[in-house]
Amino acid sequence: MARPTTNAPTILHADLDAFYASVEQLLDPSLRGRPVAVGGGIVLAASYEAKRYGVAGGMAGWRARQMCPDLVFVGGHFREYQRLADEVMAVFADFTPDVQRISIDEAFLDVGGSVHLFGSAALIAGRLRTRVREEIGLPVSVGVARTKSLAKIASQAAKPDGMVVVDPACEREFLFPLPVDVLWGVGPVTRRKFAERGIHTVAQLAESPWREQALAPLADERRVRAGGRAGSVGAQSAFGRQFPTDELLAAVLGRLADRVAGRLRAKHRAGRTVTVRVRFAGMRAITRSHTGPNPVAATLTLTETALTLVRQGLADHPDEHQISLLAISVSNLVDQPAVQLDLLGPNTDSTRWALDHSVDAVRTRFGRAAVGYARAALSNQGSVPDEFRELAEHEL
DNA sequence: TCTGGGGTCCTAGGACCC
DNA sequence: TCTGGGGTCCTAGGACCC
Numbered sequence: 001m002a003r004p005t006t007n008a009p010t011i012l013h014a015d016l017d018a019f020y021a022s023v024e025q026l027l028d029p030s031l032r033g034r035p036v037a038v039g040g041g042i043v044l045a046a047s048y049e050a051k052r053y054g055v056a057g058g059m060a061g062w063r064a065r066q067m068c069p070d071l072v073f074v075g076g077h078f079r080e081y082q083r084l085a086d087e088v089m090a091v092f093a094d095f096t097p098d099v100q101r102i103s104i105d106e107a108f109l110d111v112g113g114s115v116h117l118f119g120s121a122a123l124i125a126g127r128l129r130t131r132v133r134e135e136i137g138l139p140v141s142v143g144v145a146r147t148k149s150l151a152k153i154a155s156q157a158a159k160p161d162g163m164v165v166v167d168p169a170c171e172r173e174f175l176f177p178l179p180v181d182v183l184w185g186v187g188p189v190t191r192r193k194f195a196e197r198g199i200h201t202v203a204q205l206a207e208s209p210w211r212e213q214a215l216a217p218l219a220d221e222r223r224v225r226a227g228g229r230a231g232s233v234g235a236q237s238a239f240g241r242q243f244p245t246d247e248l249l250a251a252v253l254g255r256l257a258d259r260v261a262g263r264l265r266a267k268h269r270a271g272r273t274v275t276v277r278v279r280f281a282g283m284r285a286i287t288r289s290h291t292g293p294n295p296v297a298a299t300l301t302l303t304e305t306a307l308t309l310v311r312q313g314l315a316d317h318p319d320e321h322q323i324s325l326l327a328i329s330v331s332n333l334v335d336q337p338a339v340q341l342d343l344l345g346p347n348t349d350s351t352r353w354a355l356d357h358s359v360d361a362v363r364t365r366f367g368r369a370a371v372g373y374a375r376a377a378l379s380n381q382g383s384v385p386d387e388f389r390e391l392a393e394h395e396l
Numbered sequence: 397t398c399t400g401g402g403g404t405c406c407t408a409g410g411a412c413c414c
Numbered sequence: 415t416c417t418g419g420g421g422t423c424c425t426a427g428g429a430c431c432c
Binding site: 057102105106185186275285286288291392 | 425430
């Protein structure tokens with residue numbers, strides 16, 4: 001594909017505003033104009049009215065209520081989030097095939113090949129916003145720029161419900177006055193590090209030893225690429241402070257392995273590397289991993305490997321008495337068609353894989369709770385509904 | 397009432413091979 | 415008798431993003 005000869009911007013970053021909360025306000029008109037939080041024990045998303053009070057995602061529910069006494073909590077319509085977000089992405093696809101979805105509610109678009117059909121990137125961005133607003137009823141902010149980094153920064157600057165076009169001739173004028181944490185990869189820790197050196201804006205960073213980092217958005221050459229599969233699959237569970245008894249480890253790891261392995265099998269994938277994460281009561285966390293010769297996708301194999309790794313990790317830290325989170329992740333993924341399993345011979349994982357498949361089949365017909373390993377089936381009350389977990393899953 | 401759950405990427409050291 | 419340097423894979427930790 002020939003690249004455009006002009007340097008007109010062709011990259012869009014489109015980001016739905018306060019997505020979950022906006023959907024709730026769309027579904028229930030009585031919530032419009034009011035501070036809304038999705039969640040309960042923890043705030044999963046906050047409307048702009050709530051954000052004005054300082055309410056933010058990840059915040060404990062009691063804290064949010066403290067900051068904003070009029071806050072309305074809603075449980076969340078997770079299926080609707082997925083459905084509406086998919087509809088928005090379908091609108092995007094009407095403008096270009098080059099759509100890279102990077103989460104449930106945001107995407108990059110390269111409209112370089114569409115300008116002869118629809119007009120400039122800025123015009124396309126405007127039409128796209130209008131269509132999403134009129135056909136679906138949701139506000140979406142769009143950034144238009146020459147690079148992905150700049151487009152993303154522009155969409156953040158456009159929020160809420162706005163649009164910012166960065167003229168290639170004015171990129172520095174746009175970027176330099178902004179705070180350093182607009183840069184990709186600069187979070188709270190790095191921002192603090194810079195602040196200690198008197199660096200607060202991108203302009204100041206550009207005059208420092210980290211000049212390259214400040215100018216990175218201008219030099220960004222990453223292309224918009226459609227598709228893309230996840231490189232790892234994981235699940236985690238936080239449970240407050242608990243003593244790591246055999247019962248607890250078996251129950252939690254069994255349930256996590258069940259989720260992870262089930263997702264792998266559903267997509268005919270398997271992974272050679274198993275990683276566990278243990279967070280102690282004081283929030284310090286460790287990881288332990290193991291890479292084996294054969295890809296794993298069987299629930300019991302994954303459970304056993306995870307259990308061994310967690311026990312190793314605990315043994316390395318005899319000073320820690322309580323744990324607050326366990327996680328399992330599988331990486332080094334490969335495709336694992338069903339037929340291939342028979343070629344593996346009588347190893348335990350392939351035998352177990354076949355057993356798991358009958359469990360999967362029952363669940364497909366009768367639902368998730370219909371069947372499962374005993375310990376996994378027992379402790380199934382998480383603090384976050386499964387529907388919410390599924391929203392965060394990446395395409396395998 | 398302490399702090400959810402899904403991911404990616406980067407760094408650094410060590411093992412191992414050529 | 416001493417020993418270079420590059421490449422790859424693995425492990426552990428941490429920052430960051432949505």
